[in-house]
Amino acid sequence: MKLTIDRNELLKALLNSSKVARGTDQVLNNLKLDLFEDKLEVTGSNGELTIKTIVPRYKNDRALFRDVLPGSILLNAKMFTEVIRRMDDNEVSISIEDNSIAKIRNTKSMFNLNVTRAEEYRELDFSEEGVHIALNKNDFVDAINQTSFACSIKARAILQCVNIENDEEKITFVATDGSRLAKKVVPYQSEERFIVNINQKNINEVVHTLSEDDETIDMFISDRKVLFKMINCVIISTITTGEYPNTRNIIPHNFDFRLEVNSDEFLKALDRIVLLSIDRENIVKLTMTEDEVVLSSKSQEIGDAKEVLQLFKYNGGRLEISFNVNYVSQAIKALKCQDILLSFLGEMKPFTVTNKNDENCVQLITPVRTY
DSSP: OOEEEEEEHHHHHHHHHTTOOSSGGGGGGEEEEOOOEEEEEEEOOOOOOOEEEEHHHHHTTSSEEEEEEOEEEEEEHHHHHHHHHHSSSSSSEEEEEEEEEEOOOOOOOOOEEEEEEEGGGGGOOOOOOOEEEEEHHHHHHHHEEEETTGSSSSSSSSGEEEEEEESSSEEEEEOOOEEEEEEEEEEEOOOSSOOOEEEHHHHHHHHOOOOOSEEEEEEEOOSSSEEEEEEEEEEEEEEOOOOOOTTTTTTOOOOOEEOOOEEHHHHHHHHHGGGGGSSSTTTEEEEEEEEEEEEEEEETTTTTEEEEEESEEESSSSSSEEEEEHHHHHHHHOOOOEEEEESSSSTSSSSEEEETTTTEEEEEEBBBBBE
16 A cells, blocks of 8 residues: 555544544554545544545545555554644655555655554444435534533433434434433424434534535434445444433423523623522522513622623513523523523423524523522
């Protein structure tokens, strides 16, 4: 195997795939390089998530690599990436000698790295099988960004996942940690049904890997894996088994109290008022009437704070409710809009945070008892 390749293009591929090149199986500390006449494939895996990045031979009629002798080899992910990162020239030449040494050189530097035979890498299944869904990139990114933050970090594995389910007219993304829930609906026509649970870290990595060139993302959902296909990248994620909590009827629809606020003003007020919520970590109280809306917090040792909102519209009787500031702030930021609607049933009942002009995304938050 040998080639001379654009260093920057190679480095992008190495950085992309090496993110997951680790594991208790020592062979996973390597990147697998598969060189063909028309492309170079760089694969990294940790056993649960696999990223294969493709460097095409030509991009916009420009050759990205030349002097090709096809072949496959394994190279230590960390060391190989650092070598390419620190070399200066625009091109770098790589040749494998005796299936044991990779000679990496440019006009200034030369490195000899030990290699491992490609046959020792674990077998990976890149077959495009199962239910096929092709989503607009922006719809997919919004759905994950507006839900995955609500996954649990420490609870059982199923709550560390984004649950994705479809019917004939839509795909529903849901995440919950037991105290809050985030739901996003994406309209999509499909006759095939699927339900799948994907670990939050894995699906966020898919989002981070999408490039400007990608307009759609293809998903192939089988009973063993989900394969995400982009223009120059393929990602495989394992599926988390188990039954996801039934969230279909958990979100209320009829509310007695509604508060409309400006997201920027509300977020800034929360950021200030939370300073004195030390006794109850990040917990503040919201007191609402049609004439006044007040945020307040109290610390037995330090003091108390109160802030009156200037921009609001409230419908309903007097209501006091306390909540975790982090939950509400993250929900508002995920919606990415100026006009936020908070809808309440009562003092200790879950409430929703929504964009008043978009019913497809709902954030549900459980209040807490306080002073």
